[in-house]
Amino acid sequence: DVVMTQTPVSLSLAIGQPASISCKSSQSLLGTSGKTFLNWILQRPGQSPKRLIYQVSKLYSEVPDRFSGSGSETEFTLKISRVEAEDLGVYYCWQGTHFPLTFGSGTKLEIK
Amino acid sequence: QVQLKESGPGLVQPSQTLSLTCTVSGFSLTSYNVHWVRQPPGKGLEWMGVIWSGGNTDYNSALKPRLSISRDTSKSQVFLTMNSLQTEDTGIYYCNRNLNYWGQGVMVTVSS
Numbered sequence: 001d002v003v004m005t006q007t008p009v010s011l012s013l014a015i016g017q018p019a020s021i022s023c024k025s026s027q028s029l030l031g032t033s034g035k036t037f038l039n040w041i042l043q044r045p046g047q048s049p050k051r052l053i054y055q056v057s058k059l060y061s062e063v064p065d066r067f068s069g070s071g072s073e074t075e076f077t078l079k080i081s082r083v084e085a086e087d088l089g090v091y092y093c094w095q096g097t098h099f100p101l102t103f104g105s106g107t108k109l110e111i112k
Numbered sequence: 113q114v115q116l117k118e119s120g121p122g123l124v125q126p127s128q129t130l131s132l133t134c135t136v137s138g139f140s141l142t143s144y145n146v147h148w149v150r151q152p153p154g155k156g157l158e159w160m161g162v163i164w165s166g167g168n169t170d171y172n173s174a175l176k177p178r179l180s181i182s183r184d185t186s187k188s189q190v191f192l193t194m195n196s197l198q199t200e201d202t203g204i205y206y207c208n209r210n211l212n213y214w215g216q217g218v219m220v221t222v223s224s
Contacts (some may be wrong), residue, residue: 103158
């Protein structure tokens, strides 16, 4: 199975500060289709996960543009340009290139 | 509006069988895939399996011997059945459409 390693485990940031979360995979996530199925989701406290980013860098329509994703092969990054209060929660990367689908262990974002 | 809702018993005895239902609306099961993901208390996410729009299934190999996913397209329902439950199967069980749209989850406790 593909192991997804996220760092840091937690972040504590003030509103307006930038955030950066790393996600590394044990295998390349570049698929035979030429697409890289690395995605990001956010789980706010007490809620089910919500979609954020798909295929490394594509934002879903409802996601604010302060979020961005980048990376390739085995190294990926989620960035928030300026953290807002609603951004708190646990961020997970997950890969859909190889079966079984696997998730990172999560990065908890707290607001100072 | 895409919606998914899980239902099932909150308490299951060890060694018994878990049966969960995911009732969907706003889309057809013959057009979209439905996945099951679970989350132990305070822990991360584990992909369990998927029923593809065509009706085929794929499972996490770690759970495959115990797990079955099926559906009734006329009722817009997807079913998860898992046998030989143990305490480590305790957690929140989510169904979702391609990990984009998630249900609220159902808490399952395995205890005598």
